[in-house]
Amino acid sequence: MPNARMLAAGSVLLGLALIPPPALAQDAARMEAIERQLRSLQSELARLRREAATARQEAERSRTEVRETQRRLDTAPPPAALAAVPPPAPPPDTGRVTFPNNRPTFTSADGRFSASLGGQFQYDIGGYLRDAPGNPNNRGVRDLDSFGQNLRRGRLLFGFRYDDFTFNITPDFGGSPDGSPTLYEANFNWNPIRPLTLTLGYFKPWVTLQDSMSSNDFLFLERPSIVEIARNIAAGDGRSSLGGRWAANRWFASAYLTGANYGGNSTAQGIPDQTGGVARIAGRPYADPDIDVHLGLSGNYAFDIRRTSTGQTLQLRDRAELRIDQSRLIDTGSLPADHAYAWGPEFGLRWRNFLLQGEYIHIGVEQARAGAAPRPDLGFEGGYVEGSWVLTGEPRLYTSSAAAFARPKPAHPFSLAEGGWGAWEVMARYSVADLNDKVRRGQAQATTGGVFGGRQEVVGLGLSWYPNNLLRFMLNWDIVNVDRLNPAGTTQIGQRFHTLALRTQLAF
Known part of the structure; x- marks a missing residue:
């Protein structure tokens, strides 16, 4: 894509085309300077394109390395220190207390014991x-x-x-x-x-x-x-x-x-x-x-x-x-x-x-x-x-x-x-x-x-x-x-x- 400098150079060339020949002769030095700037800008644009392509290649290589590292981590056994850590304990079974027929009754959360x-x-x-x-x-x-x-x-x-x-x-x-x-x-x-x-x-x-x-x-x-x-x-x-x-x-x-x-057997067995x-x-x-x-x-x-x-x-x-x-x-x-x-x-x-x-x-x-x-x-x-x-x-x-x-x-x-x-x-x-x-x-x-x-x-x-x-x-x-x-x-x-x-x- 043309950048600002290229647009400016185009504008200058258009202006020179409209100047009478005598004026062009007088400005030959200036035209040569402008051409040098254009060539420099084109070289800079080519360099930037090369650097962007290289950056894209580096990014793709980094993503590939990250995926490979993650795959190895997923398939590798956990370290001994981590494997020894027990899983988190389940919440305590607190049960409930009710009063059927006005009688205090404790019942486990699963209802099997009371x-x-x-x-x-x-x-x-x-x-x-x-x-x-x-x-x-x-x-x-x-x-x-x-x-x-x-x-x-x-x-x-x-x-x-x-x-x-x-x-x-x-x-x-x-x-x-x-x-x-x-x-x-x-x-x-x-x-x-x-x-x-x-x-x-x-x-x-x-x-x-x-x-x-x-x-x-x-x-x-x-x-x-x-x-x-x-x-x-x-x-x-x-x-x-x-x-x-x-x-x-x-x-x-x-x-x-x-x-x-x-108590009937408190004495000798009958x-x-x-x-x-x-x-x-x-x-x-x-x-x-x-x-x-x-x-x-x-x-x-x-x-x-x-x-x-x-x-x-x-x-x-x-x-x-x-x-x-x-x-x-x-x-x-x-x-x-x-x-x-x-x-x-x-x-x-x-x-x-x-x-x-x-x-x-x-x-x-x-x-x-x-x-x-x-x-x-x-x-x-x-x-x-x-x-x-x-x-x-x-x-x-x-x-x-x-x-x-x-x-x-x-x-x-x-x-x-x-x-x-x-x-x-x-x-x-x-x-x-x-x-x-x-x-x-x-x-x-x-x-x-x-x-x-x-x-x-x-x-x-x-x-x-x-x-x-x-x-x-x-x-x-x-x-x-x-x-x-x-x-x-x-x-x-x-x-x-x-x-x-x-x-x-x-x-x-």
């Missing part, structure tokens, strides 16, 4: 109301404490789950009476398929409707006496168990082989040891948002009764549906027994915020034969019916995992700021337990082989206040009538009295 903590606190205060011992309405000879207190249950619930496996352990610092910490459960569970749960360890096997309810959900402070007596034949708290349950939405089935209770079995089947033939109908049947059987220092014996007894005083007013004493069993049907009906439920239970004892003394098989029976009406309208909903009814959840928790008053519930119950069999008034039980264990009737009324889902205050008033003769069949040793007790409960 650990939960629960608690149960039940503190009872109450006592007995009765006339002077000489009054005909107070026929007993035993002294009952007039007032007392008891930490009925003080449990810490620890649960650990990994995939389909769960471990539960629950120590209990309460009791009947309190003061002797024990173990409520320690068991290993596996859920191979839903809704099947297999269990091994110390456990409370599912038996009867009342015993399948959580103790946080009872209508009254204690189970009816006939249920308490029957469940301890081969079930009850802390019973060594192996078995499983199938808990679907509309029906429930469970079966377990059982052994001794926790021969034979306690062995038995427990089974329950229940379901809801009809259910809708307003109605739940429950029907069921359960039983437990002791194949072998644990042998003690006094022989292979079984004792059936219970307190007056209260644990403030530890007196047991119905008691068969030690019965020489080879086997024992209990069975009974159960029913329940919920209509909106009203609940009615009950059970009949039969207990059988196969006495061990020895010598000429009469030892017939014995049969005892009892039952209960109880009802609940939640004044504030909340229902006692059905729990499929236990095939039983749970306590109401307040729709408006207690709050002075927001005006909520929690849930209020009134309850009533009639229960009977008859431990008399093969006996007649005025005739000693030794002559027939029967037993004057006594007949106990309890009429109870109750009021519960649920400020929120964690707290409950329950007031129970029971009218108790125990009709019992001494072993000779001649003297009344029963009692009539009232009980009044308040329970403060915290559960999560």
Whole structure:
């Protein structure tokens, strides 16, 4: 491309062409000088072109060298120092903490592991109301404490789950009476398929409707006496168990082989040891948002009764549906027994915020034969019916995992700021337990082989206040009538009295 000098030279030549000849002659020296400048400019332009071509060749050579160097770096192994440096660590797995059913639960980020903590606190205060011992309405000879207190249950619930496996352990610092910490459960569970749960360890096997309810959900402070007596034949708290349950939405089935209770082997091992079995089947033939109908049947059987220092014996007894005083007013004493069993049907009906439920239970004892003394098989029976009406309208909903009814959840928790008053519930119950069999008034039980264990009737009324889902205050008033003769069949040793007790409960 022509540069500025070349353009200037062209302009000069054009100007010279227009000058007259005389003027050209005069400027010959100047023209020669201009030509020399043009030749110099052309030489300079050629040099610049040569230098640009050389620069392009150098640049291409440099790019080729860079590409070759990069290729060698990409294919060469890393230096030993760099190879030893570990890759950056992944971010920590922090997991998460949630509160299902108000229970603090830690769950890993991948959801495979969880650990939960629960608690149960039940503190009872109450006592007995009765006339002077000489009054005909107070026929007993035993002294009952007039007032007392008891930490009925003080449990810490620890649960650990990994995939389909769960471990539960629950120590209990309460009791009947309190003061002797024990173990409520320690068991290993596996859920191979839903809704099947297999269990091994110390456990409370599912038996009867009342015993399948959580103790946080009872209508009254204690189970009816006939249920308490029957469940301890081969079930009850802390019973060594192996078995499983199938808990679907509309029906429930469970079966377990059982052994001794926790602590039962603290003395010399019994021969034979306690062995038995427990089974329950229940379901809801009809259910809708307003109605739940429950029907069921359960039983437990002791194949072998644990042998003690006094022989292979079984004792059936219970307190007056209260644990403030530890007196047991119905008691068969030690019965020489080879086997024992209990069975009974159960029913329940919920209509909106009203609940009615009950059970009949039969207990059988196969006495061990020895010598000429009469030892017939014995049969005892009892039952209960109880009802609940939640004044504030909340229902006692059905729990499929236990095939039983749970306590109401307040729709408006207690709050002075927001005006909520929690849930209020009134309850009533009639229960009977008859431990008399093969006996007649005025005739000693030794002559027939029967037993004057006594007949106990309890009429109870109750009021519960649920400020929120964690707290409950329950007031129970029971009218108790125990009709019992001494072993000779001649003297009344029963009692009539009232009980009044308040329970403060915290559960999560």
